[in-house]
Amino acid sequence: MRTLTIEPLTKEAFAPFGDVIETDGSDHFMINNGSTMRFHKLATVETATPEDNAIISIFRADAQDMPLTVSMLERHPLGSQAFIPLLGNPFLIVVAPLGDEPVSGLVRAFVTNGRQGINYHRGVWHHPVLTIEKRDDFLVVDRSGTGNNCDEHFFKEDERLILAPHQ
Ligand SMILES: NC(=O)N[C@@H](O)C(=O)O
Numbered sequence: 001m002r003t004l005t006i007e008p009l010t011k012e013a014f015a016p017f018g019d020v021i022e023t024d025g026s027d028h029f030m031i032n033n034g035s036t037m038r039f040h041k042l043a044t045v046e047t048a049t050p051e052d053n054a055i056i057s058i059f060r061a062d063a064q065d066m067p068l069t070v071s072m073l074e075r076h077p078l079g080s081q082a083f084i085p086l087l088g089n090p091f092l093i094v095v096a097p098l099g100d101e102p103v104s105g106l107v108r109a110f111v112t113n114g115r116q117g118i119n120y121h122r123g124v125w126h127h128p129v130l131t132i133e134k135r136d137d138f139l140v141v142d143r144s145g146t147g148n149n150c151d152e153h154f155f156k157e158d159e160r161l162i163l164a165p166h167q
């Protein structure tokens with residue numbers, strides 16, 4: 001099984017998968033009579049139909065045992081999904097490009113710097129949220145509506161991957 005190289009998250013590297021929600025290196029303009037910087041439209045919430053809603057949730061996630069065997073990825077065909085860390089901790093991301101199924105050889109892993117959130121574009125394959133801390137909180141912005149919005153793909157045994165952040 002291939003061990004994933006864990007890359008530092010950057011806008012450029014993550015561009016095929018979605019947006020990086022951060023102030024570092026992001027354009028901004030002043031509002032509120034010059035007392036506030038607005039880092040405007042860092043990401044867009046994608047939904048599928050006019051009846052859909054963009055909703056805001058909090059995920060309190062517990063750490064997976066590491067090293068992790070990445071045996072599955074999921075995607076949301078009807079909308080985007082954003083994770084913004086609420087406690088300032090780095091977290092892990094595992095993604096694969098758009099397609100009918102994720103391609104094991106194209107799976108990539110990233111680690112955030114604690115000041116970054118991400119917005120998976122609609123249909124991008126990703127692993128369910130992966131904390132580094134034992135438990136961590138995320139603000140999540142995603143789509144609510146009718147129909148199935150979560151496809152799961154389970155890799156064949158020889159396509160599975162290893163995520164080993166502490167090695
Ligand atoms: N199932 C759910 O809402 N969470 C996943 O989509 C995830 O990416 O963690």
Ligand code: NI
Binds near residue numbers: 076081126127128
């Ligand atoms: Ni998801």
